[in-house]
Each structure stands twice: as C-alpha cells, then as structure tokens.
Amino acid sequence: MSDLAHRDLSRRTLLKGGLMALATGPLLAACGVNTSGSGGEGSVNFLSTQFSPVEERQRYEATLKKFAGDIQVAYNPVDTGIFNTTLKSQLAAGKVEIGIAAGLHSDLIPFASQFEDLSSLTNDLSSAGYSDDLLELAKLGTDSPRYIPWIQATYVVAVNKKALDWLPSGADVNNLTYENFLAWAQAAKAANGGRPVFGIPAGPKGLHHRFYQGFLLPSFTGGQITTFRNADAVTAWTYMRDLWANMNPASANYDFMQEPLGNGEVLVAWDHVARLINAVQDKPDDWLMVPAPSGPKGKGYLLVVGGMAVPQGSPEKDKAFELIKALSKPEAQIETLKSNAFFPVVEADIGSDLPGGIALEAKAVKAQQEAPDAILALPPVGLGDKDPQVSQLFKNCFQEICLNNADVRATLDRQGAELASIMDTLNVPCWAPDPDSDQCRVA
Structure with a gap:
C-alpha cells in the first residue's frame, strides 16, 4: 500500500465529505426477505461484514429497499471469517456469485487484485465529494480504485x-x-x-x-x-x-x-x-x-472506513454498479446515518433534522476529529x-x-x-x- 494510503490520512480532509459536513444471515430480495442463500436470477447478491446484528440488519435492509429501485438485492451480512472464506472459495473456483463485497477497508485489502477496477464508476461519481485521501485508500495499494467508499464511523x-x-x-x-x-x-x-x-x-x-x-x-x-x-x-x-x-x-x-x-x-x-x-x-x-x-x-x-467492491467475474455487474451509485447518493447516505449511525462519505448536507441521539454523536465525532491533539x-x-x-x-x-x-x-x-x-x-x-x-x- 502506498505511503499516502497509510500515513497521509489527514483528519481535516478525510472526512470533509461526511462527518465534517455536519460520517451467513438472512437475505433480502427487493420484494421481501429471502433466506435461501441467493436472491434469485437477476438479483445482486450483497455480501457484507457490516450491519449483522438483527436490528442493524433490518434497518439497512429497509434502506436498500428504499434506494435500490427496480434492482433486486439479496443482502447477506456475515462475520469476517465467513466473508473471507466465501470470497476465496468463489474466486478460486471461478464461480463468483457475489455481486457486491462490502466491508471495512481492512476486510477488503486481501482481495485487492481480485476486485474489478472501478475507475469508470469512480469517474461517474466524481461530483459526490469524496476526499482525496478516501479515494487513495480505495485503491487498496493498487494503481486504480478497487472499492467505492461506503460508510465511516468511530x-x-x-x-x-x-x-x-x-x-x-x-x-x-x-x-x-x-x-x-x-x-x-x-x-x-x-x-x-x-x-x-x-x-x-x-x-x-x-x-x-x-x-x-x-x-x-x-x-x-x-x-x-x-x-x-x-x-x-x-x-x-x-x-x-x-x-x-x-x-x-x-x-x-x-x-x-x-x-x-x-x-x-x-x-x-x-x-x-x-x-x-x-x-x-x-x-x-x-x-x-x-x-x-x-x-x-x-x-x-x-476511524472506521468501509467500501463496496465488485469481485472479478461477478454476475449482474452492471446492476451492481447501479446499486453502488444509488447507495452513494447523499439521500441514501443520510438514511444510513439516521438509521444505523454510520456517517456519510460523500458531500451531504445532513441538515438540522437529525434525530436527537444522532445529533449528539455528530457533535462529539466532529470535536474528537478536530481536537488539536488528535491522533x-x-x-x-x-x-x-x-x-x-x-x-x-x-x-x-x-x-x-x-x-x-x-x-x-x-x-x-x-x-x-x-x-x-x-x-x-x-x-x-x-x-x-x-x-x-x-x-x-x-x-
């Protein structure tokens, strides 16, 4: 990984698009919950290391349903071990069923060379307001973006x-x-x-x-x-x-x-x-x-940073790209903040109508990151x-x-x-x- 990706992670610029603007389970198909392990033909299988506790998962499933439009989504939150073994086995066999692999930066690192080059998708989202440091992290040490920033928290x-x-x-x-x-x-x-x-x-x-x-x-x-x-x-x-x-x-x-x-x-x-x-x-x-x-x-x-990647050989690749775009909209990011307290990674006017608890957290997070002695x-x-x-x-x-x-x-x-x-x-x-x-x- 480049020096910038590891060391020049400036707290002043990293969060400008989100926090500073104030940052094997059941599966969901667009038409309802699916527990079969697959969303069916034409759906995007969304493997994630995040939002696995029952209430968090249900709230994020609602967010997906709200912003996925006509795209059917099978949401599968798992622990890191299952995430790793599932990705490894599918990639090794050349039979990839995962449409989107979403996790923390550290979850995605081992698969950097096996994720799609997302340069075109990054260009399509160039106006979203991601910080330069987040975009550098998203390269996972390669020469091109391998994930689209998704969530951040602390x-x-x-x-x-x-x-x-x-x-x-x-x-x-x-x-x-x-x-x-x-x-x-x-x-x-x-x-x-x-x-x-x-x-x-x-x-x-x-x-x-x-x-x-x-x-x-x-x-x-x-x-x-x-x-x-x-x-x-x-x-x-x-x-x-x-x-x-x-x-x-x-x-x-x-x-x-x-x-x-x-x-x-x-x-x-x-x-x-x-x-x-x-x-x-x-x-x-x-x-x-x-x-x-x-x-x-x-x-x-x-600082916890998560991203959405697309494994090479992924089915429904075009739909996966469209879903990532949908989840990168400020409205979807703010919905995730309100529902699961993960902050936007894009430029988003979170406004003054945040739930009281989220507003308290936003104030604390901002003060923590802007502290003159912050490490x-x-x-x-x-x-x-x-x-x-x-x-x-x-x-x-x-x-x-x-x-x-x-x-x-x-x-x-x-x-x-x-x-x-x-x-x-x-x-x-x-x-x-x-x-x-x-x-x-x-x-």
Missing part, C-alpha cells in the same frame, strides 16, 4: 447527565484527559456506595479491543503495533487496570453498551457510535456524547485471516492484566512475542498511527 463516550455530579473539579467533559476520566470513575464509584457506573464493551462480542488499538495505546504510546510492549505501553496498561477497577465488573459480559446504559446499570460508557445510539435516542436531553480522553501523546481515536488510528490493515488472532492478543492483555491481575511487563512481553511472530510472517506495512515502514514490526 467511537465516542456516552454520558448520562446524572454522572456530571461527580465530574472532577476543573475537568471539561468535552476535553477530558485519561487522568480526569479515571478520577471521575473513582468519584462516581464512591458516590454510589462502591458500585461502579462506568463501563466498556468487554463481552465476548464486544469491541473493547478497538479501545486498546485505537484509543488507549495511541494516546499513551503514539502507536499501535510498533509500541505494543514498550515502556509507554506498560504505563497504558497499568492505567487500564486502575480504570477497570472502577468500572462495572459486569462489563466483562457486555457486547453493546447501549443496553446497560439504557437500563441504568452504567452511566458513562465508551463504544462504537452504532452501539450507543439506542440508549440515547428516546431521551436525548438526558445524555451527552463526548470525545474520548487525551493521553500523554494526544487524543487517539479510531488518527486505523483498524489493523492487511492481516487477512490473522486479523482475529491479532485482535485476540489485545483482548488477552485485558484478560490477564485487568481480570487476572497479572504482571503488566511480563504480560506484554509474552503477548508481544506472539504479535511479533505474526507480524514477521505477514510482512505488511504499518498503518496509522504507527510510523512508515515497509514491514510493520513490534519493537
């Missing part, structure tokens, strides 16, 4: 206004440091008779590994992989253990923070914007959405089928350090050795915020 902190009573004196809830955040969690726990009211999605399907990859470690170390086991990482994980001691221990079972936030078990929580929205949408006046805290190196935050991080790139294994290493650190009270230095050395072995085998470049290198290595 993670923020949801705050029930009740918790403001325990905010440390002098702390700004919209510009917190990690020191402030810990002191706040401690004060809230003490004020509630020793019952912690902060939380994080550390359940089996929770995205807490993204907190360590994109927020904690970049904020404390300035990196994600190269700094995995250095002295600053020891400080970061020592901090995390202290923070965990002041979080609701049931967080180890939470997959989506909107549920414990909604029922009052937790009053302050970090999570993906799409996994917070249900907690705040009914009573937005009771809530704040705020940026993640800043650490010694700055305010690390993870942009990407999810791991180019790991292929090793991605779950790498993510598990971050989860292992949490398990050992926070739950089992293991020695921080020894844990990072052990997990870091496994990560180093994986990275040495993969021989892939680094991604933001790690420094430029042809091969990303653990120091």
Whole structure:
C-alpha cells in the first residue's frame, strides 16, 4: 500500500465529505426477505461484514429497499471469517456469485487484485465529494480504485447527565484527559456506595479491543503495533487496570453498551457510535456524547472506513454498479446515518433534522476529529485471516492484566512475542498511527 494510503490520512480532509459536513444471515430480495442463500436470477447478491446484528440488519435492509429501485438485492451480512472464506472459495473456483463485497477497508485489502477496477464508476461519481485521501485508500495499494467508499464511523463516550455530579473539579467533559476520566470513575464509584457506573464493551462480542488499538495505546504510546510492549505501553496498561477497577465488573459480559446504559446499570460508557445510539435516542436531553480522553501523546481515536467492491467475474455487474451509485447518493447516505449511525462519505448536507441521539454523536465525532491533539488510528490493515488472532492478543492483555491481575511487563512481553511472530510472517506495512515502514514490526 502506498505511503499516502497509510500515513497521509489527514483528519481535516478525510472526512470533509461526511462527518465534517455536519460520517451467513438472512437475505433480502427487493420484494421481501429471502433466506435461501441467493436472491434469485437477476438479483445482486450483497455480501457484507457490516450491519449483522438483527436490528442493524433490518434497518439497512429497509434502506436498500428504499434506494435500490427496480434492482433486486439479496443482502447477506456475515462475520469476517465467513466473508473471507466465501470470497476465496468463489474466486478460486471461478464461480463468483457475489455481486457486491462490502466491508471495512481492512476486510477488503486481501482481495485487492481480485476486485474489478472501478475507475469508470469512480469517474461517474466524481461530483459526490469524496476526499482525496478516501479515494487513495480505495485503491487498496493498487494503481486504480478497487472499492467505492461506503460508510465511516468511530467511537465516542456516552454520558448520562446524572454522572456530571461527580465530574472532577476543573475537568471539561468535552476535553477530558485519561487522568480526569479515571478520577471521575473513582468519584462516581464512591458516590454510589462502591458500585461502579462506568463501563466498556468487554463481552465476548464486544469491541473493547478497538479501545486498546485505537484509543488507549495511541494516546499513551503514539502507536499501535510498533509500541505494543514498550515502556509507554506498560504505563497504558497499568492505567487500564486502575480504570477497570472502577468500572462495572459486569462489563466483562457486555457486547453493546447501549443496553446497560439504557437500563441504568452504567452511566458513562465508551463504544462504537452504532452501539450507543439506542440508549440515547428516546431521551436525548438526558445524555451527552463526548470525545474520548487525551493521553500523554494526544487524543487517539479510531476511524472506521468501509467500501463496496465488485469481485472479478461477478454476475449482474452492471446492476451492481447501479446499486453502488444509488447507495452513494447523499439521500441514501443520510438514511444510513439516521438509521444505523454510520456517517456519510460523500458531500451531504445532513441538515438540522437529525434525530436527537444522532445529533449528539455528530457533535462529539466532529470535536474528537478536530481536537488539536488528535491522533488518527486505523483498524489493523492487511492481516487477512490473522486479523482475529491479532485482535485476540489485545483482548488477552485485558484478560490477564485487568481480570487476572497479572504482571503488566511480563504480560506484554509474552503477548508481544506472539504479535511479533505474526507480524514477521505477514510482512505488511504499518498503518496509522504507527510510523512508515515497509514491514510493520513490534519493537
């Protein structure tokens, strides 16, 4: 991948078209839900790693039905492993049934050379307002666009206004440091008779590994992989253990923070914007959405970018192109924002009629990205089928350090050795915020 695709991902330009303008399951055919595994002759089979939770899937199916026009769509949201094996097997056999392969940037990287060149489609969408950096990312390290940008999102902190009573004196809830955040969690726990009211999605399907990859470690170390086991990482994980001691221990079972936030078990929580929205949408006046805290190196935050690609040999290619065009219209992008809290990648006037919860998130996301100390991080790139294994290493650190009270230095050395072995085998470049290198290595 080019240096620009990995490193010049300017937060000021990347999101100008979306956030800054304020960013094997059931199948849907245009005439109804189809669970057979195929939408039938003439339909576009849409394989996706996104919107797989039932409610998210149903809402996106409604968006597809609204904007697909006469095109029949079989929508199939799956996990990354099934996405990879399905694409690999069909491409290897030369019997491609997938019309559109949609996923996060990192999901699409392994198939870059097997996706259609979308230069003509990119030209047709030249007035959409994609940023130059998004278009560079869409090349997946090749000389031509291999996907059309689709969605973007990030993670923020949801705050029930009740918790403001325990905010440390002098702390700004919209510009917190990690020191402030810990002191706040401690004060809230003490004020509630020793019952912690902060939380994080550390359940089996929770995205807490993204907190360590994109927020904690970049904020404390300035990196994600190269700094995995250095002295600053020891400080970061020592901090995390202290923070965990002041979080609701049931967080180890939470997959989506909107549920414990909604029922009052937790009053302050970090999570993906799409996994917070249900907690705040009914009573937005009771809530704040705020940026993640800043650490010694700055305010690390993870940007999630997704794209729509067309596998080579895909059937109904022309219809796939037309569907991508339809889903790239500002109206479709705004509909996705309103329904599933993923922000537009095109130039879109999102207006003032956003649902209350979405408006709160939009404000927090904008403040997070425009912070003078912001450090942009990407999810791991180019790991292929090793991605779950790498993510598990971050989860292992949490398990050992926070739950089992293991020695921080020894844990990072052990997990870091496994990560180093994986990275040495993969021989892939680094991604933001790690420094430029042809091969990303653990120091």
